Amino acid sequence: MHRKISKLLVVGAHGDDETLGAGGTIARLADEGVTIALCILTNDDGSRSANGTGVVNRTGAIELAAKTLGIERVRIHEFGDNRLDTVSHLELNRVVEHEVRDFEPDTILTTSMCDLSTDHALVSRAARVAGRPGKGSVQEVRTFEIRSATDVGEASGLPVTFRPNCWQRLEESHLERKIEALRAYGKELEPWPHPRSERGVRALAEYRGSQVSTELAEAFEIVRVVH
Numbered sequence: 001m002h003r004k005i006s007k008l009l010v011v012g013a014h015g016d017d018e019t020l021g022a023g024g025t026i027a028r029l030a031d032e033g034v035t036i037a038l039c040i041l042t043n044d045d046g047s048r049s050a051n052g053t054g055v056v057n058r059t060g061a062i063e064l065a066a067k068t069l070g071i072e073r074v075r076i077h078e079f080g081d082n083r084l085d086t087v088s089h090l091e092l093n094r095v096v097e098h099e100v101r102d103f104e105p106d107t108i109l110t111t112s113m114c115d116l117s118t119d120h121a122l123v124s125r126a127a128r129v130a131g132r133p134g135k136g137s138v139q140e141v142r143t144f145e146i147r148s149a150t151d152v153g154e155a156s157g158l159p160v161t162f163r164p165n166c167w168q169r170l171e172e173s174h175l176e177r178k179i180e181a182l183r184a185y186g187k188e189l190e191p192w193p194h195p196r197s198e199r200g201v202r203a204l205a206e207y208r209g210s211q212v213s214t215e216l217a218e219a220f221e222i223v224r225v226v227h
């Protein structure tokens with residue numbers, strides 16, 4: 001059974017989540033005429049800098065990456081990086097629910113509950129709440145994987161890990177756009193063999209592809225789908 005996606009909402013904690021987790025799929029679906037919106041909950045990298053100072057606004061990078069991938073609409077919220085656990089569930093749910101009501105997607109892609117990043121897990125939860133069955137438009141919720149967050153998820157102590165059950169085939173051009181979009185984030189790309197290197201991104205696409213006997217793919221875990 002094939003479900004056609006018409007309106008896709010991608011919900012991430014940080015600018016780059018969307019690209020690392022689903023950049024190739026977003027590029028492919030944009031080429032196929034799907035209307036795509038992006039919602040990012042945080043907009044600084046203060047806690048990532050070596051001395052905790054030098055907060056950098058990421059709006060420009062997020063918008064450039066989105067344009068490269070073919071995302072039409074970008075909403076960036078101003079919560080603090082690595083500080084989403086200081087925001088109430090009510091507030092986070094309210095923000096994501098508002099995005100869903102406003103855009104009326106049929107499909108949501110978001111971060112995994114299993115990630116070591118607390119921000120990722122909290123955003124995943126809020127996206128699931130916003131996309132729950134009810135009066136809304138959402139027919140499918142999927143989570144994606146992010147290297148050095150999802151593949152080290154066991155360090156969080158959670159009893160669950162990311163278990164892909166959905167693969168999106170990619171052409172070389174989609175992977176190239178994913179890598180180009182990542183370059184918008186500059187220093188997020190590290191030299192090989194770091195998992196967030198260009199070669200690391202390609203290696204994951206090849207591995208996920210070979211799992212389903214195709215050249216390149218991105219893998220997802222379906223939370224719920226209604227046919």
Ligand SMILES: [Zn+2]
Pocket residue numbers: 013014016017117120
């Ligand atoms: Zn992230």
